Amino acid sequence: MFDRRLMTAAAMMLGLMFASPSLAQGVGGVNTGAADSYAIGGRDEYFRNMDTALRDFSRESERDRAERLRTEAVAARAAATAAGVACQVTEAVQIGQTQDGLKLYETACASGPGYLIATTTPPTATGCVVANTAARHFLTANPQGQPPASCTLPANLNVDAAIAGYARDAGIDCTVDEVRAIGQVGSRAIYEIGCAGRDGYRITPSETGWDKISCFAVVNSGSTCAFTTQDEQFATLRAYLTETPAADCQVDGGRYMGASANGVYYEAKCSGAEGYIFRVKEGRTEAFPCAEAQGISGGCRLTTAVAAAAPPNN
Secondary structure (H helix, E strand, O other), X not given: OOOHHHHHHHHHHHHHHHHOHHHOEOHHHOEOXXXXXXXXXXXHHHHHHHHHHHHHHHHHHHXXXXXXXXXXXXXXXXXXXXXOOOOOXXXXXXXXXOOOOXXXXXXXXXXXXXXXXXXXXXXXXXXXXXXXXXXXXXXXXXXXXXXXXXXXXXXXXXXHHXXXXXXXXXXXOOOEEEEEEEXXXXXXXXXXXXXXXXXXXXXXXXXXXXXEEEHHHHHHOOOOOOOOOHHHHHHHHHHHOOOOOOOXXXXXXXXXXXXXOOEEEEXXXXXXXXXXXXXXXXXXXXXXXXXXXXXXXXXXXXXXXXXXXXXXXX
């Protein structure tokens, strides 16, 4: 990394050498003046002196820098511990300080991207994936603006690959095509996972691993998934129905109904045919025609259902 102090020192040394009579002695001890000393024969000595001075300054600068980095790493590890983040710190630097004395550290972790940690009371941590996504979105909307703080250590830069890894850890087995960090609640970040050709997810870390919620459920709650299309959701419903009596359903509508101990419930609207309510549990799907499903959470809403005829009373 270029050291601005080194540049300043070089400028100072140049000024001193051209100003000092003792350094302006030409061949034979004749004082030729600063400009002449370079041209007549003082060139080699001039640059030897310059090189020696800069090497001495550089060695001192490196020592100071190494000591500063060690001090910052110790302080950053303490702040990470106080912030409660699960991070085995492998590298840490101080990247800023506010006017009221709060310091901002960036850490890299042995496993996964690191954190930005502010020395509030207690310290607060923001995941690098969240911070860098926010900075990227800010610059997209405000190319000339000053983005929020972001992570710059090499281990913290591959945001998309990190989130795709989180998706695998959460048990999402789709082909991940787009990802983003949505935000953070307390110390828990929220990520969106886009899946190629099927419904996506939101995931967040928990004490036992990862919590995930399908984009069907996200939409049902009134929010949105940026990377999941309606066609991808319909394709997901068709896939659920493949091994059921509803396999021929040409899905052109659907909704998430909720989840219980008995499974996750959906409604599928079928083009030109009766729709279905079905539940998915442990990889198995059980489908009920709308005419037979009116007792399940109020029945079908996307299909006008006719109640199944009661059996004749013989």
